[in-house]
Amino acid sequence: MDPVVQVRGLVNRFGAQVVHDGLDMEVNGDEVFGIVGGSGAGKSVLLRSILGLRRPQAGTVRIFGHDITRMNEAQLREVKARYGVGFQSGALYSGLTVLQNVQLPMIEHLQLNTSALDDLAMLKIRLVGLPADAGAKFPAQLSGGMIKRAALARALALDPSLLFLDEPTSGLDPISAAAFDELVLYLQKQLKLTIIMITHDLDSIFRTCNRVGVIVDRRMISDTLNKIVDDPNPWIQEYFHGERARARLEAPHGA
Amino acid sequence: MTLEVQRTADAVTLKLSGEWGVREFGALEKDFASVDVRGAHAVVIDAGGLKSLDLSGAWALHEFVRRTREAGAAVSFQGAPPDQLRLLDETLKETDAAAIPAQPAAAAGRAGGRLLTGLGRETVAFVDSSLEGLAFLGRTTVSGLGDFRRLKHLRPISIARHVYDTGVTALPIVALIAFLISVIIAYMSATQLRGLGADIYVVDLVTIGVLRELGVLLTAIIVAGRSGSAFAAELGSMKLNEEVDALVATGVDPFEVLVVPRVVGLVIALPLLTIVADLVGIAGGALLCRLLLDMPFAQFIARANEAIAPTTFWVGVLKAPVFAVLIATAGCFRGMQVRNSARELGRLVTVAVVQAIFLVILADALFAILFMQMDI
16 A cells, blocks of 8 residues: 655755755554654654645655645645644634634535534534534633644544644643543544654653654654664664653553 | 435335545435435445445435434345444434533514614723723823833833834835825915915915824824734734733733833834924925925925914924824723634724724814814
């Protein structure tokens, strides 16, 4: 099977500062791929390059086999309708209710009547575990955990097979974060999603990811979770075996 | 995506095939709506031919099954029902549909009653908002006076920045508009007065008009549009970003660091802008008199000296600080009211500019009455 997302030789520069220099990444269908890296390593720039928000200086980005770096706006729009994105702070449209937030991608990309829009959007809201009355609320009335869920509902609005999540558990308490991880896992299994997520949360990585890509020295080292923890790269060693990670590794893991 | 219907005497068989996704949802609903299950006791669904079924496609199927069952027919699947239906059932079971609150009933009442309540509500809102604005002005004054007592708290760098942003950068547009307006007045009055042989009074009209009213009024309106909106937008986005809360939590008075420097900065900048507008306006009038009426500059100056007194200039310039306080307060007040959403920000920036201009013109009218009573 072709990889769902394939990045080859990606180069991103800001002036003299080189963020990525020949970065390769491959994500297969039906897997949860975690992107890890230090602050300033270029995780967000990588995500922006993959989403087509930024044209890289060199390299190719293939999503579902199409090279998006050579696409015009109209072609890019078709690809964008096939994936969902959950932004770090939710990025819910503050002037719209949760229900309208979920409906917006549907209205933009599909021709549906009002009752179908309401039904489908409400279904997505309930799917992510939000109470039904959350649909009528504005983003400012939601708690942090609910905003993350509402953002996930909006990302799922067009029933994508590919989902990008930027730090989905950041800012949540451990219990909410664990619940969010379970939700992501549940939806991944049920809807057979391919998920690419940027995360710093070690618990989240061990619970949800099949494979992990670490950005070090402007390139990516990626492997299955079990193998990557033994990679000799010093940053990876420090990340997975440092003070904060030790407790996690010593505890039995893997469900 | 296809939906094949086979009818027997009292049974309907549906054969589903192809890709069923959210993109086909509209067509699916139409197809399902056209399936006639009346009189059928059993509906058999064969989903074996489906290549793919996403959640929206499953919802269309789910709704059809529900409707058919409600109509009294038995629905069964040939082979196993699709997994997606099970997921739907689980989702719907967990979040009970009964939890969906009814839409709040619209306030009933006759049209006349609604008009009256609307009027009442608007009035109360207007009075509330005016009182809040007054309270805001009061707090700014108290905070500002406190700062002047402890000069360390008066932030000179911040004030200088606002003088630059609201004053220096506004110079070109203020000068241009003052020039154009005085040209318009000189031109209009020249064409009228020439017929009466009263050319010389063009000088009176231009100098007195610009110095007393137009210089300061136009400058204030331009500044209200430029800086009143900028104040509201800056403070509003800081509110949205919780930066104002961060200041309060740090023990810093947002009035002291955000509002007072803007008010003081504008109080310094607006009179200076007004003086520039006065000078450019008079220069524009002199130029036009020279070109249109062949009046030498010396004659213009001599006549202007007779027409105006020092009070003519001071009456205009003294209004500027008052206008500055009104503009800055309206901008900061509306900015600080922003809550929750980007739409609110846009609305309040608009309100800030409209109110600033309204207040400036209202104050100008009051000044006109005051000066008339004082015989200046």
